[in-house]
Amino acid sequence: MDDLQFLDIFRGKLIKLTLKTSSYVGVVQRINSNKTVLLADVVYVEKGIKVPGLKLFFGHEIVNVEFPGKTNSGDRETLGYKLEDHLLVEEFQPYRKSIRLDDDEDDEVVINFEVIDEFHGKFGSAVMHIKKQRLIGVGADAVEAFQQGRLCWLQIATKNKVYLFDILVLGAQAFKNGLSMILENKHILKVIHDCRVISACLLAQFGVRLTNVFDTQVADVMCFYSETGGFLPDRVSTLQEVVSLHLNVPSSQLSSLKMKSQLTKEERELWYKRPCPLPLLKVMALSVIHLLPLRLVLLDTLMTDYMDLVDSYLSSSYNEPGEVEHINMELASSQAVPFFAAGTMQWRHTPRLDLG
Missing domain, CATH: 3.30.420.10 (Ribonuclease H-like superfamily/Ribonuclease H)
Incomplete structure (x- = not known):
């Protein structure tokens, strides 16, 4: 088995690289003969931040190498x-x-x-x-x-x-x-x-x-x-x-x-x-x-008033089917509707129970 075949064995495996000042965990995409390592799904361990895209590491930067997981399928579970x-x-x-x-x-x-x-x-x-x-x-x-x-x-x-x-x-x-x-x-x-x-x-x-x-x-x-x-x-x-x-x-x-x-x-x-x-x-x-x-x-809940009015219609028709009376409905003033603007609200105050 030549060196390239040997290095290819690690493709898709979870690896942890410890550098002089930081540590990274990721999935091996390629290990090159010039001692560079290309990782995907890279996480900056100390800060718990995921690094977008692929990241290339140079051999002279790497202090230690660990393999915390076996296969790609378990990578993220291994990371918690x-x-x-x-x-x-x-x-x-x-x-x-x-x-x-x-x-x-x-x-x-x-x-x-x-x-x-x-x-x-x-x-x-x-x-x-x-x-x-x-x-x-x-x-x-x-x-x-x-x-x-x-x-x-x-x-x-x-x-x-x-x-x-x-x-x-x-x-x-x-x-x-x-x-x-x-x-x-x-x-x-x-x-x-x-x-x-x-x-x-x-x-x-x-x-x-x-x-x-x-x-x-x-x-x-x-x-x-x-x-x-x-x-x-x-x-x-x-x-x-x-x-x-x-x-x-x-x-x-x-x-x-x-x-x-x-x-x-x-x-x-x-x-x-x-x-x-x-x-x-x-x-x-x-x-x-x-x-x-x-x-x-x-x-x-919002339909309750509507259903009450429908029931009134039904009740009226049952009691006097020949003379269905018109039901006068007083519409609420448009000024009573909550006003949402610039994060403020204007309304009459009625305490609400604290459910916290």
Whole structure:
């Protein structure tokens, strides 16, 4: 066996290279006879940051070589980076027993979530699957304020699947390769909690204009408005509060959402960490799995007044079928509708129960 054949044995294997000042883990693409090593899926170990593309290392820089994994198939699990996992429906969506999602024929046991951090392979199939949906849940995570900070993750949920797009690694090309078409598609309903935040971020950083949005935060405000006879809350609700109130999920099961919403500026730098720890991946998945069921419940609540009026029509026709009276409906003044502009809201104050 000559030297080139020997070196070719290491192709596709996970390798850790220790340099004088840093360490890297990656998958061997080529080891050249001039003592250079070309790696893919490279992770800067000390900072946990994934290096985009391929990286070339020179022999004189390398102090030590280790092989922490056997084959390419186990590479990311060896790094503690699971590309796929799942959440149990019974544990995280207990309301699914009573709420039937659109086209929900089977009793699902798990909700799978999957990290999409490269274009070859799963990115294309993920985009194709999402484009076939009539409605999706959308979430995002960034460091600092969305307009100023960098978008790190974009979460898209279908009925039983959550895709976690690693925008920090994929970059703007992810939107050019299909995400823009999804987010700007007028025929796909996007369910979002506080669309102002995500919309401003996508427009400022990637030129993407969200369309056809159902905002669960706005719907919650309108439900409060209807239930209180025209009053509006003194503040908008967090996703955790809305899920707890409308889906009857105990607050104890939503602690991760509460923690996520209360991260400090320094703590939000966790979204930069690569490979992303599995607990963080689960938190991101949890932030969008409730959106589609939440939309159904909020729509039912918003339709309550309408159904009451229909019942009045029916009752009137039953009592006096020959003389159906006209029912005068006093329309609410347009000035009573919440005014969302420049991050401010103007309304009459009515305290909302603290569900935190």
